[in-house]
Amino acid sequence: MIQKVVGSLEEAVAGVFDGATVMIGGFGEAGSPIELIHALIDSGAKDLTVVSNNTGSGEVGLAALIANRRVRKMICSFPRTANSTVFPELYKKGEIELELVPQGTLAERIRAGGAGIPAFYTPASVNTPLAEGKEHRVFKGNTFVLEEGIRADFSLVKAHRADRFGNLVYNKTARNFGPIMCMAANTAIVQVKEVVEAGTLDPEQVVTPGIFVQRVVEIAHPAHESELVAAKRRYPW
Amino acid sequence: MVDHAPKGWTMNEVAQKLALDIPDGSYVNLGIGIPELVADHVPEGRELIYHTENGLLGMGPVPSPGTEDPELINAGKKPVTALPGAAYFHHADSFAMIRGQHLDVCVLGALQISGKGDLANWSTGEPGSIPAVGGAMDLVAGVKHIYVISQHTTKTGEAKIVRECTYPLTGKGVVSRIYTNLAIIEVQPDGLYVLEMAPGVTKEYLQAQTDAPLVGFP
Numbered sequence: 001m002i003q004k005v006v007g008s009l010e011e012a013v014a015g016v017f018d019g020a021t022v023m024i025g026g027f028g029e030a031g032s033p034i035e036l037i038h039a040l041i042d043s044g045a046k047d048l049t050v051v052s053n054n055t056g057s058g059e060v061g062l063a064a065l066i067a068n069r070r071v072r073k074m075i076c077s078f079p080r081t082a083n084s085t086v087f088p089e090l091y092k093k094g095e096i097e098l099e100l101v102p103q104g105t106l107a108e109r110i111r112a113g114g115a116g117i118p119a120f121y122t123p124a125s126v127n128t129p130l131a132e133g134k135e136h137r138v139f140k141g142n143t144f145v146l147e148e149g150i151r152a153d154f155s156l157v158k159a160h161r162a163d164r165f166g167n168l169v170y171n172k173t174a175r176n177f178g179p180i181m182c183m184a185a186n187t188a189i190v191q192v193k194e195v196v197e198a199g200t201l202d203p204e205q206v207v208t209p210g211i212f213v214q215r216v217v218e219i220a221h222p223a224h225e226s227e228l229v230a231a232k233r234r235y236p237w
Numbered sequence: 238m239v240d241h242a243p244k245g246w247t248m249n250e251v252a253q254k255l256a257l258d259i260p261d262g263s264y265v266n267l268g269i270g271i272p273e274l275v276a277d278h279v280p281e282g283r284e285l286i287y288h289t290e291n292g293l294l295g296m297g298p299v300p301s302p303g304t305e306d307p308e309l310i311n312a313g314k315k316p317v318t319a320l321p322g323a324a325y326f327h328h329a330d331s332f333a334m335i336r337g338q339h340l341d342v343c344v345l346g347a348l349q350i351s352g353k354g355d356l357a358n359w360s361t362g363e364p365g366s367i368p369a370v371g372g373a374m375d376l377v378a379g380v381k382h383i384y385v386i387s388q389h390t391t392k393t394g395e396a397k398i399v400r401e402c403t404y405p406l407t408g409k410g411v412v413s414r415i416y417t418n419l420a421i422i423e424v425q426p427d428g429l430y431v432l433e434m435a436p437g438v439t440k441e442y443l444q445a446q447t448d449a450p451l452v453g454f455p
Contacts, residue, residue: 028314104332104375123378
């Protein structure tokens with residue numbers, strides 16, 4: 001019987017190895033899988049390359065993973081946000097690498113990685129420093145830059161509901177990078193508020209079909225990053 | 238010494254003028270900060286659909302206190318609402334809307350705009366600064382009309398509308414109109430045409446505040 005639901009966060013993040021590429025969902029705190037990230041910190045995995053739109057805030061979630069020196073390199077579009085101090089400080093000291101990618105290019109690189117497309121041309125960043133050194137090509141009189149798809153060893157994603165097949169629905173703008181990060185990872189690990197019986201999710205409404213998901217863990221009451229940051233919490237606590 | 242410099246329009250008045258220029262039924266992306274003011278000035282009877290690149294079409298106003306949802310936010314990561322008829326989608330779809338030229342208007346802020354419509358709005362290139370680009374390069378590459386809303390000069394009085402941008406570019410030749418406290422300016426292939434000037438602003442004063450040449454006046 002197919003059963004993608006695992007019983008604990010520890011099982012969910014098992015096998016994440018040193019040097020792995022890990023995609024982490026979320027745009028700001030919306031969709032950030034805080035409990036999975038904390039479990040990843042507990043697992044001890046290090047030298048990670050992390051693909052995520054931002055770099056977290058305060059000293060919880062993604063910011064805590066960085067503060068605990070588990071991340072060698074960040075691939076992201078917007079590494080500074082309100083309450084984001086951990087990454088900027090390490091970056092200024094030269095202790096963490098940054099690959100800055102336009103947000104839409106980041107999304108499409110992830111989608112392409114998951115869709116078996118090794119590279120694609122985009123108009124974004126042409127004539128800017130972010131296109132320097134990359135292959136350019138003219139189509140119908142307009143110039144485009146070649147960008148490569150990204151795949152990950154693991155993705156950590158937050159969704160709303162799942163069934164045992166790994167079918168997912170999301171909540172509002174917390175969907176953001178979740179569906180494409182599930183597609184692009186060898187092992188997509190998803191925390192959901194609720195695991196439901198197969199057949200409960202309307203097949204017409206499923207956003208991520210279970211084929212893209214390998215592990216699901218139920219976290220019924222996920223923490224809100226902004227509340228943890230406001231309370232000056234720091235992980236590990 | 239008396240300061241005789243014309244004050245020009247307030248940014249609220251500029252936002253109101255910009256809002257009047259967005260046709261009914263447009264799909265619109267508003268940048269973070271001053272561009273967000275535009276949403277407050279949409280004329281009665283006109284319906285615009287707001288896109289926020291983190292994954293929502295049909296974005297509504299700020300929620301009333303106590304009803305904020307941390308999973309319903311805008312590109313500035315601030316709580317918003319979803320209007321009836323709204324739709325959520327993932328990031329690759331969101332930027333397909335942007336890059337695929339499905340959006341009609343995008344309103345952005347600027348550090349510098351050149352006389353040829355080049356835009357610099359993501360980095361001053363200063364050593365030690367943390368570079369962050371977000372969706373700006375995708376927006377200028379894909380949205381049909383890019384409107385800039387900005388103070389005409391920097392806080393220290395330097396021109397923001399320049400012959401050549403000195404800051405790293407967001408995009409080349411992408412800006413169609415510039416709305417400032419002093420004037421509304423259209424970018425044409427042969428230069429900058431002033432469409433309207435704020436009360437008390439003269440051609441000479443406006444040119445003195447603008448590094449790039451202004452080739453046409455109303």
